Amino acid sequence: MALVSLVDISIAFFCFLIFQFFLISKKPHPSFLTNWPFLGMLPGLILEIHRVYDFATEVLEHGNLNYLFKGPFLGGLDMLITVDPANIHHIMSSNFSNYPKGTEFKKLFDVLGDGIFNVDSELWKDLRKSAQSMMMNPEFQSFSIATSLSKLEKGLVPLLDHVAKEKLVVDLEDVFQRFTFDTTFVLATGYDPGCLSLEMPEIEFARALDDAEEAIFYRHVKPEMVWKMQRLIGLGDELKLKRAHAILDRACFKCISSKRDEISRGTNNISSKDLLTSYLNVDTTKYKLLNPNDDKFLRDTVLSFMLAGRDTTGSALTWFFWLLCKNEEAITKILQEINKNISSGTKTDAANSKDDYDSFNPQELKKLVYLHGAICEALRLYPPVPFQHKSPTKTDVLPSGHKVDAGSKILFCLYPLGRMKSVWGEDALEFKPERWITDNGTSVHEPSYKFLSFNAGPRTCLGKEVAMMQMKTVAVKIIQNYDIKVVEGHKVEPAPSVILHMKHGLKVTVSKRCLV
Numbered sequence: 001m002a003l004v005s006l007v008d009i010s011i012a013f014f015c016f017l018i019f020q021f022f023l024i025s026k027k028p029h030p031s032f033l034t035n036w037p038f039l040g041m042l043p044g045l046i047l048e049i050h051r052v053y054d055f056a057t058e059v060l061e062h063g064n065l066n067y068l069f070k071g072p073f074l075g076g077l078d079m080l081i082t083v084d085p086a087n088i089h090h091i092m093s094s095n096f097s098n099y100p101k102g103t104e105f106k107k108l109f110d111v112l113g114d115g116i117f118n119v120d121s122e123l124w125k126d127l128r129k130s131a132q133s134m135m136m137n138p139e140f141q142s143f144s145i146a147t148s149l150s151k152l153e154k155g156l157v158p159l160l161d162h163v164a165k166e167k168l169v170v171d172l173e174d175v176f177q178r179f180t181f182d183t184t185f186v187l188a189t190g191y192d193p194g195c196l197s198l199e200m201p202e203i204e205f206a207r208a209l210d211d212a213e214e215a216i217f218y219r220h221v222k223p224e225m226v227w228k229m230q231r232l233i234g235l236g237d238e239l240k241l242k243r244a245h246a247i248l249d250r251a252c253f254k255c256i257s258s259k260r261d262e263i264s265r266g267t268n269n270i271s272s273k274d275l276l277t278s279y280l281n282v283d284t285t286k287y288k289l290l291n292p293n294d295d296k297f298l299r300d301t302v303l304s305f306m307l308a309g310r311d312t313t314g315s316a317l318t319w320f321f322w323l324l325c326k327n328e329e330a331i332t333k334i335l336q337e338i339n340k341n342i343s344s345g346t347k348t349d350a351a352n353s354k355d356d357y358d359s360f361n362p363q364e365l366k367k368l369v370y371l372h373g374a375i376c377e378a379l380r381l382y383p384p385v386p387f388q389h390k391s392p393t394k395t396d397v398l399p400s401g402h403k404v405d406a407g408s409k410i411l412f413c414l415y416p417l418g419r420m421k422s423v424w425g426e427d428a429l430e431f432k433p434e435r436w437i438t439d440n441g442t443s444v445h446e447p448s449y450k451f452l453s454f455n456a457g458p459r460t461c462l463g464k465e466v467a468m469m470q471m472k473t474v475a476v477k478i479i480q481n482y483d484i485k486v487v488e489g490h491k492v493e494p495a496p497s498v499i500l501h502m503k504h505g506l507k508v509t510v511s512k513r514c515l516v
């Protein structure tokens with residue numbers, strides 16, 4: 001009898017749930033997720049994970065720029081997802097001190113240790129000020145331009161010439177990741193790993209960074225106890241991350257020890273401008289919390305710069321060229337602009353001309369307003385860092401009216417932000433470099449809480465100028481000399497990761513541009 005009533009109760013409860021979810025709690029929009037008992041919205045999210053960025057765009061467009069995500073019971077995944085520029089400005093700038101990166105961020109990105117991305121307060125201030133002073137140094141900036149030009153001349157151009165001559169298909173995303181891996185490694189450590197070459201060698205460090213990024217993405221959508229359990233027993237992404245962590249440690253410690261050896265043997269170039277040398281000589285009376293004698297501090301610093309510089313710029317270049325491939329007219333306009341403003345002009349043989357690099361004047365790149373607009377469009381539609389999260393230390397009310405409790409999670413989704421019609425206009429989904437040009441022909445400045453690709457407020461990206469200069473240098477050289485075509489039928493879609501990679505890479509053919 002007792003058993004029968006238990007069955008009855010269960011059936012009644014089940015019917016109640018169905019009634020509740022299908023009749024009473026009608027969703028305000030079909031794209032919104034159903035909030036199931038105990039499981040929250042996680043089942044629906046898992047079904048959409050393969051197209052998570054486009055899905056988030058639909059939800060936020062219909063949710064008036066904000067969406068409350070409910071995770072599983074006690075899963076710690078409840079969060080406010082916002083792309084409201086007023087909220088972003090409030091969190092990133094006007095109320096910055098209430099929104100540190102926090103312990104949650106550090107837990108998810110534990111592979112970065114105490115690097116600049118992971119820390120707050122006084123340590124972050126010392127790291128930021130020291131990095132800013134090193135990167136603003138004109139010698140570092142010349143070093144950065146020289147590094148890009150040298151990689152172009154000795155790496156990218158020979159590779160593209162080879163691909164064109166042999167009529168090969170190449171993955172342009174892989175090429176750009178290799179290019180930016182090498183240049184960032186040189187800036188960070190002074191050593192060139194030679195990842196970009198005709199042989200396209202497999203570089204353990206680069207593969208480990210990819211694996212770590214993917215595993216960290218999945219930590220964002222799994223309850224903490226699940227990924228912690230996976231880590232404990234060494235399963236799936238967490239096993240990959242553990243292996244990646246060990247590889248990254250080994251590679252960084254090897255560089256640090258070589259650099260220390262060079263310095264002690266006096267073979268290190270005293271004027272080296274790489275960040276590792278600069279941090280080994282950092283003024284600890286000025287930056288009291290930095291410890292150049294500690295290899296772990298140097299490892300966290302080098303690794304953070306590698307992640308900051310390699311993937312972001314590589315991703316931006318890839319999406320930029322894909323957009324250009326679909327917009328012939330934009331290529332024509334960029335070519336006209338280059339011919340008008342760049343003194344070395346467009347030469348068929350420029351790809352192999354040493355003089356061309358020697359006569360390169362980075363100031364001339366500033367005149368390329370249309371190219372600048374086209375790159376900003378790519379960064380708006382395909383932000384290399386597709387989301388960021390924050391957590392208030394004290395309970396707060398956002399400009400949108402949402403109350404956020406102390407310790408709760410807030411997620412900014414940059415990919416949807418760049419596509420919101422209420423933020424960018426009805427043509428938000430279109431690639432229009434012209435939107436970045438004023439009637440007077442100068443560049444439009446959009447506030448960073450609207451164009452968030454380089455972050456906003458006191459934690460704005462420190463490498464913005466380095467990255468823009470590098471992307472423009474590469475763009476000019478490739479557009480002047482090569483015609484790039486995406487292989488027919490190649491599918492392009494973003495991969496779920498903390499960096500906006502392409503899921504299947506970008507398969508292209510390359511031919512030398514014929515000039516009239």
Ligand code: HEM
Nearest residue numbers: 128308309312313316384385453454455459461462463467
């Ligand atoms: C297209 C290229 C790039 C994009 C889109 C980009 C974007 C960003 C974003 C969104 C952040 C904030 C991340 C966060 O707080 O979690 C950031 C921070 C940072 N970026 Fe970049 N970045 C780019 C290139 C670079 C390069 C080339 C470097 C250095 C060589 C660099 C150095 C940094 C540093 C050091 C920070 C930390 C700033 C801080 O926390 O105070 N970035 N970047």
